[in-house]
Amino acid sequence: MVIVLGEELGRFRDASKALYKFLASFTWSGKVERLGFDEVFMDVSDIVDYNRGLLNRNDLLSSFFQLDRKDPTVGFAFDATTIAGHTCPKEFSPLDLGNPICLQLILGSHLAQHLRWRLDEEKGYTCTVGISTNKLLSKLVGNLNKPRGQTTLLAAYSDLGSYHGCLNPKSSNVTVFMDDHDIGKVPGIGFKMSQKIRDYILTRPPQFEDGLIYGGTKESVSVYDVRNFPGMGAELLEQILGGPGSEKGIGGKAWGLINGQDDTEVKEVQKVPSQISIEDSYIRLVAMSQVLKELRMLATSLIKRMHTDLLENVENDELGTTSPVKQKWIAFPKTLRLSTRPRPPLNADGTRTRTFNRISTSSRVPQFLFSLKEPMETTVEKLVQEVLIPMFKRLHPQASGWDLSLVNIGVTGMVETASENGDGEGRDIGRMFKRQDEVLKQWKVEDKNMAPDEPAERLTKQIGVNGTEEDDRQGTEPSAGNDVSGSVTNGSEDTLPLTQTQSMTEDQVMWEDEDDEQEVRDRCQICGAVMPAFAMAAHERFHDLAD
DNA sequence: AAGCTATAG
DNA sequence: ATTTCTATAGCTT
Numbered sequence: 001m002v003i004v005l006g007e008e009l010g011r012f013r014d015a016s017k018a019l020y021k022f023l024a025s026f027t028w029s030g031k032v033e034r035l036g037f038d039e040v041f042m043d044v045s046d047i048v049d050y051n052r053g054l055l056n057r058n059d060l061l062s063s064f065f066q067l068d069r070k071d072p073t074v075g076f077a078f079d080a081t082t083i084a085g086h087t088c089p090k091e092f093s094p095l096d097l098g099n100p101i102c103l104q105l106i107l108g109s110h111l112a113q114h115l116r117w118r119l120d121e122e123k124g125y126t127c128t129v130g131i132s133t134n135k136l137l138s139k140l141v142g143n144l145n146k147p148r149g150q151t152t153l154l155a156a157y158s159d160l161g162s163y164h165g166c167l168n169p170k171s172s173n174v175t176v177f178m179d180d181h182d183i184g185k186v187p188g189i190g191f192k193m194s195q196k197i198r199d200y201i202l203t204r205p206p207q208f209e210d211g212l213i214y215g216g217t218k219e220s221v222s223v224y225d226v227r228n229f230p231g232m233g234a235e236l237l238e239q240i241l242g243g244p245g246s247e248k249g250i251g252g253k254a255w256g257l258i259n260g261q262d263d264t265e266v267k268e269v270q271k272v273p274s275q276i277s278i279e280d281s282y283i284r285l286v287a288m289s290q291v292l293k294e295l296r297m298l299a300t301s302l303i304k305r306m307h308t309d310l311l312e313n314v315e316n317d318e319l320g321t322t323s324p325v326k327q328k329w330i331a332f333p334k335t336l337r338l339s340t341r342p343r344p345p346l347n348a349d350g351t352r353t354r355t356f357n358r359i360s361t362s363s364r365v366p367q368f369l370f371s372l373k374e375p376m377e378t379t380v381e382k383l384v385q386e387v388l389i390p391m392f393k394r395l396h397p398q399a400s401g402w403d404l405s406l407v408n409i410g411v412t413g414m415v416e417t418a419s420e421n422g423d424g425e426g427r428d429i430g431r432m433f434k435r436q437d438e439v440l441k442q443w444k445v446e447d448k449n450m451a452p453d454e455p456a457e458r459l460t461k462q463i464g465v466n467g468t469e470e471d472d473r474q475g476t477e478p479s480a481g482n483d484v485s486g487s488v489t490n491g492s493e494d495t496l497p498l499t500q501t502q503s504m505t506e507d508q509v510m511w512e513d514e515d516d517e518q519e520v521r522d523r524c525q526i527c528g529a530v531m532p533a534f535a536m537a538a539h540e541r542f543h544d545l546a547d
Numbered sequence: 548a549a550g551c552t553a554t555a556g
Numbered sequence: 557a558t559t560t561c562t563a564t565a566g567c568t569t
Contacts, residue, residue, distance in 0.1 A: 009561085036556035036563080190554045245552065245567060279561060335548080360550060408561090413548090552567080 012037055015125075022123060024269055026115060028069065033267040041135050043266035048107045052100070055080055060097065065110055076114050084109040085129075085150035088141055088177060092154055102155075105131060109152045116150060136262035137174065139187050153177060174260040179224035186223065188257050193241055197221065197254075200240045201229055223258050272331040276309055277410025278302045281341075285404040295388045298409045299380045303369065306333075306411065329370060333411035336369075337362040338391045341406035358406070361395045363387065365411055 016037040023040055024032040028050075031043035051065050060080040068074040078084070081097060083106055096102050112129045119125050129150040130142025141153040155173040178186075184194030198221045226232060238251025247253065256262065278301040280294065311327045339360030344353050366387055371379055388409065396402050 034563095039556075188554075192553060247553090247566060273563075274565095275563065277562065281560065337549090339550090358551080362549060406560090410562095548569100550567105550569085552565100554565085555563080556561100 019119065019123060019125060022119065023115065026067065030268045031266040032269050034270075039139075041138070041266045044108060044111055045104075047111065048104050051107050052103050055103070065107070065114065067114075076110075078110040078114075080106055080110075082106070083152050083154075084113040085131075085152065086145045088144060088151050088153050089173065101133065104133075105152050105154065109150065112150050116148075134260075134262040135264060135266060136187055136257060137177075137260055140181065140185075141177070175227070178258065178260045179222060179227065181223050183221050183223055183226055183258075186257050188262075189254060193250075193254065194221075196240055197226060197237075201225055227258055272414050272416060273309060274414055275410055275412045276302065276305050276333070277337070277408055278305065279406055279408035279410075281406045282404060285407070286402065288399075291392060291404075291407070292384065292389070294407055295384045295392070295409070296380055298407060299383045299388065300376065302409055302411065303376060303379060303383075306369070310414075327372065329417060331414040331416045332370065333365050334413035334415060335362050335411065336365045336387065336391075337408075337410045337412060338388060338395060339408045339410075340392075340395060340404045342396075343403040343405045358408070359395060360408075361391050362412075363391055 016034075020032065020034055020040060023042060024030070026047075027042060027044065028046045029043055031041075033041040035041065047067070050069060054066060055063055063078055063080040064072075064075055065078050066072055066075040080103070081095070083095070095106070097106075108131045112131050116127060116129060119127060126148045128142055128146045128148065130138040130140065130144070130153070131150065132138040132141050132153040137153050141151045144151040153174070182194075183189060183197050184191070189197070201221050202219070229236075234252040234255040236251070237254045238249075241250045241254060278298045280298060282294075285291065285294065310329055310331050310333075312330045314326050314328045316326065337360055339358045341356065341358045344355050346352055366383065368374070368379060368382055
């Protein structure tokens with residue numbers, strides 16, 4: 001068995017983006033929201049409603065779904081009297097084709113089927129889809145019929161409970177659907193909230209007469225249990241979940257989720273991420289020399305990621321000249337963040353309390369990070385020496401005494417450059433440009449006119465009232481063009497060496513040693529295999545077991 | 548703006 | 557089943 005530490009997410013990320021773009025190309029509204037690498041929400045209300053208007057009531061069986069508002073020939077034929085794919089519930093009374101929402105769901109199911117087919121045909125990927133009237137329900141119903149299936153949640157509308165023979169809205173199909181789920185499975189109710197809700201429900205006296213038997217006999221709490229708990233509602237949930245630090249109106253929000261209600265919008269396509277961060281975890285990280293090395297690696301990865309995610313080819317084909325591909329930044333992050341997760345000291349009894357708490361500090365992103373002509377190692381070294389090390393010392397004033405289980409660096413506060421940021425109709429573009437001019441002033445220095453190196457400074461310093469710390473730098477460096485061909489590679493994880501598992505000897509735990517240490521390798525006495533020293537213990541256990 | 552928590556894949 | 561590496565949103569200071 002080959003055990004690989006670390007992973008190469010570059011190709012996964014690329015595939016994710018390609019499929020996302022493909023799906024986004026089908027929407028009219030641009031409302032396509034990515035959730036992680038392999039999920040996406042699509043708001044297709046406009047397409048569905050347009051096609052609902054196109055339906056011929058007298059000939060629903062041979063309907064045509066138009067994918068292009070302008071071109072009536074682009075689309076597919078379908079039967080508008082049936083739902084495509086699976087339904088939830090499986091069995092149901094005849095569909096009410098006179099009901100607008102019912103028709104929306106029918107149309108949505110056929111669009112989903114078409115998209116799945118196209119995705120498979122053109123991109124070679126299969127997927128599972130959930131179709132419903134909001135993000136919450138579509139995500140939950142999308143968990144059914146995996147893999148390669150699609151499920152439409154029927155009667156996902158509150159005022160039509162009677163349609164399915166349920167006069168009591170408290171037992172509409174949506175409620176029945178929600179009731180089955182564990183409280184913690186509801187999207188938006190995570191570990192902390194479900195814990196609080198469970199604690200509350202389970203510590204109350206058991207209600208035998210309602211079939212709610214708690215207090216040792218039952219440990220899982222379903223949506224049904226919560227929803228039917230005496231006095232349960234937005235107010236009680238506010239009491240259970242509210243308090244300092246928690247989201248305001250959390251009670252109402254949670255109550256909505258429990259009842260299958262979710263009015264949050266599907267976000268519009270995002271051209272640039274709001275944050276890029278790189279982190280690595282460590283078994284033992286106690287020496288400044290190691291930190292230096294890790295910061296260099298993380299910084300290298302971060303800059304590469306900034307190049308792949310924030311750089312765009314600019315085609316200068318005015319005269320048809322095939323000049324080398326130039327690149328420009330489509331967004332500038334304002335803030336650089338360094339955060340760590342210190343390993344807590346041992347308890348009195350020798351055990352270790354595990355915490356995942358992080359501490360962080362941030363500062364302004366230095367100009368030279370956007371340089372496209374300097375070799376990357378130069379930029380990395382400058383970043384580490386002039387910015388990250390000072391930040392690290394701020395975060396860990398103790399020269400030693402820390403052991404970090406994680407280090408993270410990232411850039412946030414993206415300011416998109418003008419022209420191409422997918423601005424919709426509803427925005428005041430003139431105002432936007434003015435505002436961007438304002439915000440971008442600090443970066444007006446161009447690459448050929450790069451600001452001299454500056455020491456790392458706290459952001460707060462630069463917004464002082466007296467204005468004396470205001471940046472007003474003059475560029476000094478000569479121009480050398482912006483060509484970076486070759487300097488941009490994709491993926492960031494592909495360069496991460498496996499230094500984190502090395503343990504340090506006493507004299508390695510020095511401060512500014514420039515040790516170019518080789519990985520310590522050992523040869524197995526039994527089979528002769530060569531491996532890093534840290535792997536030997538596990539390897540010996542392998543022989544023990546094999547004998 | 549900065550630091551942190553919660554949630555998610 | 558658990559841990560790692562990202563990402564986003566929202567609160568407090």
